[in-house]
Amino acid sequence: MKIKTRFAPSPTGYLHVGGARTALYSWLFTRHAGGEFVLRIEDTDLERSTQDAIDAIMDGMNWLNLDWDEGPYFQTKRFDRYNAVIDEMLEQGTAYKCYCSKERLEALRETQMENGEKPRYDGHCRDSQCSHAADEPHVVRFRNPQEGSVIFDDKIRGPIEFSNQELDDLIIRRTDGAPTYNFCVVVDDWDMEITHVIRGEDHINNTPRQINILKALGAPVPEYAHVSMILGDDGKKLSKRHGAVGVMQYRDDGYLPQALLNYLVRLGWSHGDQEIFSIDEMKALFTLEAINKSASAFNTEKLQWLNHHYINHMPAEEVAVYLAWHIEQQGIETRNGPELKDIVKLLGERCKTLKEMAESCHYFYQDFSEFDADAAKKHLRPVARQPLEAVRAKLAAITDWTPGNVHDAIQGTADELGVGMGKVGMPLRVAVTGVGQSPGMDVTVQAIGQARSLKRIDQALAYIAEREAQA
Missing domain, CATH: 1.10.10.350 (Arc Repressor Mutant, subunit A)
Incomplete structure (x- = not known):
C-alpha cells in the first residue's frame, strides 16, 4: 500500500506552532515510507478565511522546507463535487432533508439541557412523510447509524470507541447550499486516497462521524493518529500570551528553520536520548508509535539553545543564506565588508539568533x-x-x-x-x-x-x- 498523508489547515489565521508540528509529523511519516504528502487548504469557512492567511501558510511551509507532492487543493473549488455526492446520498437514503426551523432547534436544545441531556438533533425529519415545496429552506443531514459503535485504532492512542447513539444526524449541507466542513473532509480524503490522517487531538470527536460517512459512501477508512496539544510552560494551552505566534514570526525573530523543525519533532516524539536530528535522521527514524500521548510544553530557552547549536554547527555558507534576509531587514549594505559566512563564524558563539547577529554586525560594514x-x-x-x-x-x-x-x-x-x-x-x-x-x-x-x-x-x-x- 502506498502511504499518503495530508496537511489540511484552515486559512483563518497564521500557521502556528501546533499546526507546523502536525505538518512535520505527517510529512516525516510520508517521507519515511516513501509515500506522498498532500497540502489541502480547508477554506469552507468563507467569513473567516483570508488570502493573507493562505499566504502565511504557504510561506511557513516553504520556509520550513516541508515540500508537498500534490496541491494545494482548495475546498471552495470543489463544491460541485461535494454537492454531487450529497445528491447521490439523498437518492440512496443515506442523507435526508431537514426542514426544522431555527426556533424549533433552539427550543429542543434548551429542553435537553434543562433535562441534563446532551444537546443533539432528535431526528424529527429523519423519516418524515410531510411534503414540502421545492424551494422551502432546508439543510441536508447525514443519516447516522442509530445502533452499534464506531471503533478505530488510533496509531498514537490505541483503540477509541464511540456509541452511535451519542452521534446525532450531522448537517452536511447548509440552507445556503454550502457543504459543511466534516463532509468536505470525508470526500477529500476519499478522492485523494489518503491512507493516514495525522491531526490534532481536537479532531478526535470528528473522527467517528467521518468514519460513518465514509462507510456510507463505500469508501476506504484511513488510519487515524491524533497528536496531543502543545502547552505553554505554565501548563495551559499554548496561546499568544506565551508568545505563540505564526511560524514566520520565528523567522523574523532570527531562528533557523532547521532549529525549529528539530525542536518541533522533539515536542512529543523521541528516539532514545538523542536531541539533535538532521532532516535525514528524522525521516529515517520517525514512527507514529514513538509519539507521546501526553501534552508537551513549549520551552523557548530550549529552542534558543538549539538555534545557537545550529548557527555554530551548520555550514557557515548555509547559515549565511538565512542571515542575508535579516541583514536586508536592518538595511545594511554589505558590499564593502566581509562575506556573510565570515560574520557567522565571527559572531556565532555570541549570538543565539540571526536577528541578534544582524543587529550586532553593523560596525563591520557601516561607519x-x-x-x-x-x-x-x-x-x-x-x-x-x-x-x-x-x-x-x-x-x-x-x-x-x-x-x-x-x-x-x-x-x-x-x-x-x-x-x-x-x-x-x-x-x-x-x-x-x-x-x-x-x-x-x-x-x-x-x-x-x-x-x-x-x-x-x-x-x-x-x-x-x-x-x-x-x-
Missing part, C-alpha cells in the same frame, strides 16, 4: 560618528591616546592584512609600552567598533579592513583630544 557612551567613557580616556597612536602605526605598516599580523601588531604595542593586552585591545575595540563588545580584536580588525580601521582610530584619537581639551 559611525558616535561611540557607545559607556564604552567611550571607560576606554577612550586620555590615557588611551598613546596605545592607540602606537598600535595605529603598527597596523598602518602591515602589508599582508591577516588576523595573525593584526594580533602581532597589538601584542607588539603592549610589549613596547609594558602594559597588558587589555590596555591596548579595549581602546582599540571601542575605536574600531564603537561598542564595548566584539569578537577577538585580531579577527575583528582584520574583517573591518585596514583603511577603515585606521580611519576609525583617527576618529577615536580626535574624540580623546576633545576630551583632553575639555578637561
Whole structure:
C-alpha cells in the first residue's frame, strides 16, 4: 500500500506552532515510507478565511522546507463535487432533508439541557412523510447509524470507541447550499486516497462521524493518529500570551528553520536520548508509535539553545543564506565588508539568533560618528591616546592584512609600552567598533579592513583630544 498523508489547515489565521508540528509529523511519516504528502487548504469557512492567511501558510511551509507532492487543493473549488455526492446520498437514503426551523432547534436544545441531556438533533425529519415545496429552506443531514459503535485504532492512542447513539444526524449541507466542513473532509480524503490522517487531538470527536460517512459512501477508512496539544510552560494551552505566534514570526525573530523543525519533532516524539536530528535522521527514524500521548510544553530557552547549536554547527555558507534576509531587514549594505559566512563564524558563539547577529554586525560594514557612551567613557580616556597612536602605526605598516599580523601588531604595542593586552585591545575595540563588545580584536580588525580601521582610530584619537581639551 502506498502511504499518503495530508496537511489540511484552515486559512483563518497564521500557521502556528501546533499546526507546523502536525505538518512535520505527517510529512516525516510520508517521507519515511516513501509515500506522498498532500497540502489541502480547508477554506469552507468563507467569513473567516483570508488570502493573507493562505499566504502565511504557504510561506511557513516553504520556509520550513516541508515540500508537498500534490496541491494545494482548495475546498471552495470543489463544491460541485461535494454537492454531487450529497445528491447521490439523498437518492440512496443515506442523507435526508431537514426542514426544522431555527426556533424549533433552539427550543429542543434548551429542553435537553434543562433535562441534563446532551444537546443533539432528535431526528424529527429523519423519516418524515410531510411534503414540502421545492424551494422551502432546508439543510441536508447525514443519516447516522442509530445502533452499534464506531471503533478505530488510533496509531498514537490505541483503540477509541464511540456509541452511535451519542452521534446525532450531522448537517452536511447548509440552507445556503454550502457543504459543511466534516463532509468536505470525508470526500477529500476519499478522492485523494489518503491512507493516514495525522491531526490534532481536537479532531478526535470528528473522527467517528467521518468514519460513518465514509462507510456510507463505500469508501476506504484511513488510519487515524491524533497528536496531543502543545502547552505553554505554565501548563495551559499554548496561546499568544506565551508568545505563540505564526511560524514566520520565528523567522523574523532570527531562528533557523532547521532549529525549529528539530525542536518541533522533539515536542512529543523521541528516539532514545538523542536531541539533535538532521532532516535525514528524522525521516529515517520517525514512527507514529514513538509519539507521546501526553501534552508537551513549549520551552523557548530550549529552542534558543538549539538555534545557537545550529548557527555554530551548520555550514557557515548555509547559515549565511538565512542571515542575508535579516541583514536586508536592518538595511545594511554589505558590499564593502566581509562575506556573510565570515560574520557567522565571527559572531556565532555570541549570538543565539540571526536577528541578534544582524543587529550586532553593523560596525563591520557601516561607519559611525558616535561611540557607545559607556564604552567611550571607560576606554577612550586620555590615557588611551598613546596605545592607540602606537598600535595605529603598527597596523598602518602591515602589508599582508591577516588576523595573525593584526594580533602581532597589538601584542607588539603592549610589549613596547609594558602594559597588558587589555590596555591596548579595549581602546582599540571601542575605536574600531564603537561598542564595548566584539569578537577577538585580531579577527575583528582584520574583517573591518585596514583603511577603515585606521580611519576609525583617527576618529577615536580626535574624540580623546576633545576630551583632553575639555578637561
